[in-house]
Every structure is written in C-alpha cells, then in structure tokens.
Amino acid sequence: MRKYEIDNETILRIGAELGIDGIGVTTAEPFHDVHEHLVMYRESGHESGFEHDVLEERVDPKAFFPEAKSIVAIAMAYRTEKYVGQKKPEGLRGQMSVYAWGMDYHKVLKGKLELLAARLEQELGRPVAVHNSVDTGPLVDRAVAQRAGIGWVGKNCSLITETHGSWVFLGQLVCDVDIEPSVPTPLPQCEDCPDLCLKACPTKALVSPFQTDSSKCLSYITQMKGLIPEEYRAKLGRRLWGCDTCQVVCPKNKEVAFGTAIEFDPEPEYAFPDLMHLLTLSNKQFRREFGESAAAWRGAKVMQRNAIIALGNMREQAAVPKLLEMLERDERPEIRGTIAWALQKIDPDGTREKVAQAYAREPEEEIKQEMAWAVDGAE
Ligand code: B12
Ligand code: SF4
Ligand code: SF4
Known part of the structure; x- marks a missing residue:
C-alpha cells in the first residue's frame, strides 16, 4: 500500500478538533473536467467579473504554486441555531442574504486554514509551504470541495453537504505535503427533485441546470456598480445584498444541522439593516x-x-x-x-x-x- 506523509483519518481528526464542519483532501492534479465548464461560462458571457482571470491557474494548482502536492478543502456552516426565529427589529428594514448575517467569512475561514497549516507542521515536525484561499483565490472552490469529498454540486450550482446542506462557505489549503486523498463525492444527487431551484429563481438566472448567468443573478445585481437595470429593480424586493431563493427552496437544505461557529451568529443590524x-x-x-x-x-x-x-x-x-x-x-x-x-x-x-x-x-x-x-x- 502507498505510504503518505499524513493519512486521511489524521486530517479528519484535526478538522474536528479545530471545529471545522467539513474537511477533505484531494491531490494537486489538474481539474481537467472543470476547464470545459469555465470555457463555456466565459464564452456564453455568463461571468460576473469576480472570477480569477487566468483559466490555467483556475484548473491547475501547480500553475500558481509549483510545490503543490495536496489540497485540503474545508467547509464552514453559517446558519447557527440563532438563525431560527430571527425577527426584524422595529423600523423600515431591508434584508441581507443569510451568508452576510454574521462576521465576514473570509476572515473566519482564513483563521481556520492558518490553524490547520500550523497543525500540519506539528504533525510532520517540519515547515510546510502553503497557499490558502477563501473565495478570492484562483481555484474553483466548489470543484475542489467536490473532489475532496465534502459534497456534490446541485443544479442550483451550490455545493451541497450531507450534514449542513449548501449553507456552507468553502476554502482550501494547497500544500507541499503528500496527504492521503478522500473519495470524491459522486455527482450530482438532485435525484427526482422537479428542478425547484430553476423554477423559483426570480430572474431565470439559472439558465439551465448547473449554469448561472451572473448578469441576471440577483446576488450579482446587488453587488454591481452603477445603475441597476430597471427590469431587475422590482425583483429585488427588500434584498440589500445577495439572494437565497435557490437555496431556500432546495429540499436538500431541509432538516440539516446548524453550524456552531459563534462568529456566524446573526447580528440583527446586519441581517435587517x-x-x-x-x-x-x-x-x-x-x-x-x-x-x-x-x-x-x-x-x-x-x-x-x-x-x-x-x-x-x-x-x-x-x-x-x-x-x-x-x-x-x-x-x-x-x-x-x-x-x-x-x-x-x-x-x-x-x-x-x-x-x-x-x-x-x-x-x-x-x-x-x-x-x-x-x-x-x-x-
Ligand atoms: C463568481 C462567483 C459568484 C458569481 C457567479 C456564481 C456562479 N454560479 O458561478 C455570483 C456573484 C453570481 C455569485 C453568487 C453566489 N455565490 Co459566489 N462565488 C463566485 C466565485 C468567486 C467564483 C465562482 C466560479 O468560478 N464560477 C464559475 C463556474 C463554472 O463555477 P461554479 O458554479 O463554482 O462551478 C461548479 C458547478 O457549476 C459545476 N458545473 C458547471 N457546469 C456544469 C455542468 C455539469 C453537467 C455539471 C455536472 C456540473 C457543472 O462545476 C463547477 C465545479 O464543480 C466563488 C469562489 C471561487 N473562487 O470559486 C464564489 C462561491 C461560489 N460563491 C458562494 C456563494 C455562497 C454564493 C451565493 C450563494 C451568495 C448569495 N447568497 O447571494 C450566490 C449563489 C448563486 C449561484 N447560483 O451560484 C460560495 C458557494 C458555497 C457553496 N456552498 O456552494 C463560493 C464557493 C464562495 C466561498 N468560498 O464560499 N458568486
Ligand atoms: S441566487 Fe437568486 S437570482 Fe441567483 S440563481 Fe439563485 S435564485 Fe436565482
Ligand atoms: S432544488 Fe432540487 S434540482 Fe435544485 S439543487 Fe436542490 S435538489 Fe437539485
């Protein structure tokens, strides 16, 4: 049997000890299958402009981090128990998407990835070279998480975990350590769901299963600069930032566990400004x-x-x-x-x-x- 520097079980144990809700490992081999999705996404004009520009780096960790051997992917659930029954305070209130109800996830997940890197060094007794990223890095976070066994991608494009549904943020640590990979999650698992997300999307931004046209997605529209095109203004309703509709209707998001990171406990003035x-x-x-x-x-x-x-x-x-x-x-x-x-x-x-x-x-x-x-x- 092949010998790894760190076995998969050790990574799962470290993840649990650090309070990480989902953790898995994949190799630093290129994501060949994702390349065609990215090309199609770009050529159809569906990009938002928030994506990393260089496609080669999006699908090959070694293109931006030559010493890469493994990728440790993490997921952190953002709906804590305190989400239940959150009420709007008095006054005229708008609504943020639930992903912005607590502290900025970039900081929270980067903190976890730094602790993770320190634990890898402790295990190995040597310095470890790492490149960590949350959202703003080159890789396609959902593709990495899927290949690292954290969850599968639904027709609404979200990465869905068995334990916390799609209410998770993703991050990854690319490192020069040879770690035993996890088994990738089989794709996709929407089964007999009658495309509830595609039907519920207020702007038909889910143009077909697994494909979002960003220019129509209310999440993008709330973040764009300049005037919002008139056709989307009424559809925004009270939304101030982001959109949760294609996740709220998803049956895979019912009866899932709450996250426990107190950083994501809702702040009412963030949730309903x-x-x-x-x-x-x-x-x-x-x-x-x-x-x-x-x-x-x-x-x-x-x-x-x-x-x-x-x-x-x-x-x-x-x-x-x-x-x-x-x-x-x-x-x-x-x-x-x-x-x-x-x-x-x-x-x-x-x-x-x-x-x-x-x-x-x-x-x-x-x-x-x-x-x-x-x-x-x-x-
Ligand atoms: C650009 C961007 C956006 C854009 C475009 C979204 C999109 N669907 O691509 C906009 C501004 C619209 C957006 C919105 C949101 N985003 Co955003 N976004 C990103 C970002 C920076 C890049 C995404 C990207 O590369 N898109 C290109 C396409 C090809 O990639 P993808 O959807 O990730 O692709 C996967 C699937 O679609 C699938 N696929 C594509 N085609 C096909 C075809 C077939 C047949 C199959 C089987 C699969 C398949 O393959 C890919 C990987 O497996 C990532 C962070 C990152 N670096 O990855 C965050 C990220 C995807 N966003 C995130 C979040 C939370 C959101 C919102 C839920 C926020 C909100 N509540 O408003 C919405 C969801 C909207 C949606 N329908 O996806 C999370 C997703 C977490 C999760 N559980 O999935 C990420 C990973 C950030 C993070 N690190 O946590 N986002
Ligand atoms: S986030 Fe909202 S607008 Fe964007 S694809 Fe999902 S339901 Fe449609
Ligand atoms: S709503 Fe249905 S089709 Fe859409 S992602 Fe969830 S299970 Fe899949």
Missing part, C-alpha cells in the same frame, strides 16, 4: 458599522442604492422627505437616478414637480432618463 439609517451614513461611518460583515466590501454607495430600491418596492411614503433632500444634494449620479425611480413608485403625483426640477439641472443623460417620467414630453 435600518434603511433610513443606511441613507445617512458616510462611507467612513458605513465601514465602521458594517466593516465586519461580508457585505461591506463594495462600500456605502452600492448599499445605499439598494436601500433606495427597497424603499421604492415597499412604496414607503415616510421615506419621501429624505429621498427628496438627497435628490437635490447628492453628488452621486446613480443615487440621484435610483431616487427618481423610487419616487415614481412611491408617490408620483406628490413628487413630480421636484423630480422635474431635478431633471432640469441634471447634467448626465443616463440619469435624466430616470427622471423623464416627471416631465411632459421629455424623451
């Missing part, structure tokens, strides 16, 4: 209040634009004075344009005159178009 308060924040204040959340990286402007859309969708009359004040003074074109849209939804008759005045002084053509509804004969 106060919309009117959000509108008052400077970029610095926003970073102070939301900086520990995974939803902060795009800054205040994107979140405020989303909050204005939520207020428009809620037809919230109480928001009108603040929106009018911002329409007059705000220096950010996408904020002025989005406000004009929201005011039309909330109170077109009562705000027409003010929006027409804004139209007259608006320098940007694209933003003027958002205000044109208030002006007779405007094109």
Whole structure:
C-alpha cells in the first residue's frame, strides 16, 4: 500500500478538533473536467467579473504554486441555531442574504486554514509551504470541495453537504505535503427533485441546470456598480445584498444541522439593516458599522442604492422627505437616478414637480432618463 506523509483519518481528526464542519483532501492534479465548464461560462458571457482571470491557474494548482502536492478543502456552516426565529427589529428594514448575517467569512475561514497549516507542521515536525484561499483565490472552490469529498454540486450550482446542506462557505489549503486523498463525492444527487431551484429563481438566472448567468443573478445585481437595470429593480424586493431563493427552496437544505461557529451568529443590524439609517451614513461611518460583515466590501454607495430600491418596492411614503433632500444634494449620479425611480413608485403625483426640477439641472443623460417620467414630453 502507498505510504503518505499524513493519512486521511489524521486530517479528519484535526478538522474536528479545530471545529471545522467539513474537511477533505484531494491531490494537486489538474481539474481537467472543470476547464470545459469555465470555457463555456466565459464564452456564453455568463461571468460576473469576480472570477480569477487566468483559466490555467483556475484548473491547475501547480500553475500558481509549483510545490503543490495536496489540497485540503474545508467547509464552514453559517446558519447557527440563532438563525431560527430571527425577527426584524422595529423600523423600515431591508434584508441581507443569510451568508452576510454574521462576521465576514473570509476572515473566519482564513483563521481556520492558518490553524490547520500550523497543525500540519506539528504533525510532520517540519515547515510546510502553503497557499490558502477563501473565495478570492484562483481555484474553483466548489470543484475542489467536490473532489475532496465534502459534497456534490446541485443544479442550483451550490455545493451541497450531507450534514449542513449548501449553507456552507468553502476554502482550501494547497500544500507541499503528500496527504492521503478522500473519495470524491459522486455527482450530482438532485435525484427526482422537479428542478425547484430553476423554477423559483426570480430572474431565470439559472439558465439551465448547473449554469448561472451572473448578469441576471440577483446576488450579482446587488453587488454591481452603477445603475441597476430597471427590469431587475422590482425583483429585488427588500434584498440589500445577495439572494437565497435557490437555496431556500432546495429540499436538500431541509432538516440539516446548524453550524456552531459563534462568529456566524446573526447580528440583527446586519441581517435587517435600518434603511433610513443606511441613507445617512458616510462611507467612513458605513465601514465602521458594517466593516465586519461580508457585505461591506463594495462600500456605502452600492448599499445605499439598494436601500433606495427597497424603499421604492415597499412604496414607503415616510421615506419621501429624505429621498427628496438627497435628490437635490447628492453628488452621486446613480443615487440621484435610483431616487427618481423610487419616487415614481412611491408617490408620483406628490413628487413630480421636484423630480422635474431635478431633471432640469441634471447634467448626465443616463440619469435624466430616470427622471423623464416627471416631465411632459421629455424623451
Ligand atoms: C463568481 C462567483 C459568484 C458569481 C457567479 C456564481 C456562479 N454560479 O458561478 C455570483 C456573484 C453570481 C455569485 C453568487 C453566489 N455565490 Co459566489 N462565488 C463566485 C466565485 C468567486 C467564483 C465562482 C466560479 O468560478 N464560477 C464559475 C463556474 C463554472 O463555477 P461554479 O458554479 O463554482 O462551478 C461548479 C458547478 O457549476 C459545476 N458545473 C458547471 N457546469 C456544469 C455542468 C455539469 C453537467 C455539471 C455536472 C456540473 C457543472 O462545476 C463547477 C465545479 O464543480 C466563488 C469562489 C471561487 N473562487 O470559486 C464564489 C462561491 C461560489 N460563491 C458562494 C456563494 C455562497 C454564493 C451565493 C450563494 C451568495 C448569495 N447568497 O447571494 C450566490 C449563489 C448563486 C449561484 N447560483 O451560484 C460560495 C458557494 C458555497 C457553496 N456552498 O456552494 C463560493 C464557493 C464562495 C466561498 N468560498 O464560499 N458568486
Ligand atoms: S441566487 Fe437568486 S437570482 Fe441567483 S440563481 Fe439563485 S435564485 Fe436565482
Ligand atoms: S432544488 Fe432540487 S434540482 Fe435544485 S439543487 Fe436542490 S435538489 Fe437539485
């Protein structure tokens, strides 16, 4: 039998000791089968722009880390017991995707990967060369997790684990240690589910099983810069960041275990931010209040634009004075344009005159178009 530097059982034991919810190992061999998915994804124009650019590095760990021998993949569950019965606090509230209800997962998982690297060194009694990544690395995290036996990829594209469903974040440690690999999870296991995720997706972003067109996915739309295309604004509802629909409807996510990492316990002001308060924040204040959340990286402007859309969708009359004040003074074109849209939804008759005045002084053509509804004969 082949001799490894560390056996698989030892890795599973270390994972359990470190409070890691899912752990597995795969070799550093290339992910040949993933290459065709990535090419198709790119050629169909379905990329979001958040993907690592170099395809060769996405499918071959040795292309960016030549000493690579094994990859230890980890999964951390983000729905803790405290998610049950989380109630919206008082006030006008938007909603974050559950993955942003606790602390930023990048920091939490990187912390686990650092502890893991230290434990490998302890086991071997020698320094270990590692490259660790969570989300922002070159590899396709879901493909790595599947080959490392952590779970399988569903038609909604999510990596689904047996214990915690798809409510898990993924990360990996590429290292120069020869570790016994786990058995890959067989693909896929949607069985006789009647494509509930594809049917429930509000924008038909799941264009076919296992394929997301990012430009239609509300998760991407909440993170994009600039004006949100009008066809998606009503579909956002109260969503401020991310979208959970294709996971909520998935039967494989029912009756799964809760995670135990207290870092992911929900913070009510992250889960359901106060919309009117959000509108008052400077970029610095926003970073102070939301900086520990995974939803902060795009800054205040994107979140405020989303909050204005939520207020428009809620037809919230109480928001009108603040929106009018911002329409007059705000220096950010996408904020002025989005406000004009929201005011039309909330109170077109009562705000027409003010929006027409804004139209007259608006320098940007694209933003003027958002205000044109208030002006007779405007094109
Ligand atoms: C870009 C990106 C996005 C984009 C594009 C998503 C997408 N589906 O590709 C946008 C902004 C839309 C997005 C949204 C979300 N994301 Co994101 N995202 C990424 C990122 C950075 C790259 C993904 C990528 O490379 N996509 C390209 C395609 C080809 O890859 P993939 O979907 O990962 O591909 C797998 C399957 O689709 C499958 N496949 C593809 N074609 C086919 C065909 C067949 C026949 C078969 C069998 C399989 C198959 O093969 C791939 C690997 O096995 C990863 C982190 C990373 N570095 O991997 C996080 C990541 C995928 N995102 C994550 C999360 C949590 C989300 C959201 C749930 C967040 C939310 N609640 O709003 C949504 C889910 C939306 C969705 N439908 O996927 C997690 C997923 C965790 C999990 N359990 O799966 C990741 C892994 C981040 C992390 N480290 O935790 N995301
Ligand atoms: S995250 Fe939302 S918009 Fe994106 S594919 Fe899933 S259900 Fe559709
Ligand atoms: S909802 Fe159904 S088809 Fe979609 S991922 Fe879950 S089991 Fe698969």
